[in-house]
Amino acid sequence: MTTYINPISADITPAQAAKRFSNKDLAVFHAFNPNGIAAEWSNLSSRLLAHGRGYLAYGDIGYFYDRLSELSRYDRKRVGRIELQALLSCIRCNIDAGEAFLAAETAQVAA
DSSP states (O other), X not given: OOOOOOTTXXXXXXXXXXXXXXXXXXXHHHHHSTTSHHHHXXXXXXXXXXXXXXXXXXXXXXXXXXXXXXXXXXXXXXXXXXXXXXXXXXXXXXXXXXXXHHHHXXXXXXX
């Protein structure tokens, strides 16, 4: 018998969550867990706001967060793998671009 693990409070990495959870629970994990992609993006947003630039380009989580919230709604029965992975990929690209922007800005200031 498998024990249920709550995707909101599970203290696991995103890679472990991808192996352990169904697509529905994985969407919940990424939307609400402190180790999920929404928390990572929120952290980037805070750093961009503190930097003073780049928030509108890389830190605004509006549309993608709305889609992730829709996939993680409690009354939603199923989440398609391709839909979830495409959304996570788009969010990851945005986070990576924001991190690169901050790194370039920091290097420019240091030079």
